[in-house]
Amino acid sequence: MDKIIGFIGSGNMANAMVGGIINANLVPSINVVCSDHSMAKLENMHKRYGITIATNNSEVASKSDILILSVKPQFYPEVINEIKDQVKENTIVVSIAAGQKIESIKNLFGKEIKIVRAMPNTPALVAEGMAALSPCPMVLPEELDLICNIFNSFGKCEVVSEKLMDVVTGLSGSSPAFIFMIIEAMADGAVLEGMPRDKAYKFAAQTVLGSAKMVLETGKHPAELKDMVCSPGGTTIEGVSVLEQNNLRASMINAVRSATKKSKDLAK
Secondary structure (H helix, E strand, C coil): CCCCEEEECCCHHHHHHHHHHHHCCCCCHHHEEEECCCHHHHHHHHHHHCCEEECCHHHHHHHCCEEEECCCHHHHHHHHHHHCCCCCCCCEEEECCCCCCHHHHHHHHCCCCEEEEEECCHHHHHCCEEEEEEECCCCCHHHHHHHHHHHHCCEEEEECCHHHHHHHHHHHHCHHHHHHHHHHHHHHHHHHCCCCHHHHHHHHHHHHHHHHHHHHHHCCCHHHHHHHHCCCCCHHHHHHHHHHHCCHHHHHHHHHHHHHHHHHHHCC
16 A cells, blocks of 8 residues: 555554554555644554654655544644644544534535544454444545554454444443443452452453354354353353343343444534
8 A cells, every 4th residue: 555644643543544554564654644732652652663753644645645633532623723724635634532423524524524433442452353344425435445454454344334333332432331341340240159250351352253153154143142152951041140130131232322323412
């Protein structure tokens, strides 16, 4: 890929994305340029990845063929106002902020611009992210392929309609926290029964990882996989019965729906 990839912001997600890009050799490290208000963060990224760092956002915007806005949504008006006149005509702007609609971003730029709305998640930090991409009509198929290559470098991605982006935020964007809570609770149960905590976390986390891999690789319905573990009158169905009594399914459904609603509210 003969492109300059720019990042405005150098937080955890930007670090994960830069790491994926460099490790996958998508572009030479000097072709990745990043700006941030924290020079310490920039110097750490430069030391770790060998990327180019810049002292101001306008410099990054003027150089980039692909520009990734890696700042919190409340800073979008300020940052875009600063860079809108420096962004090149054919630059693809990638937004990774929750609740920021393509039309709203275009209005902030005050002109027609190529925008891809994206929602990655924190497992990108260990190259197991799940991201959704929604391009505006101006983005060409081959340009979308370039963006897909970036997101596939630190996990997997799917192209979806923009109307699903809030649902994506509620599901893959938010649910790592839900899964962490489940892992913690599973481990607490084991500790209560006498298992050392370090071993309990390892057993719980690896079980979640393996179970997810079974869903992805077998293609079987999760209910079918669950039934495979539940022997008649056995230990597993006893535990499943308790989860049903305590509304695990309803709690998870409501958590995803609440997170989705919050994403929609952010756009208002």
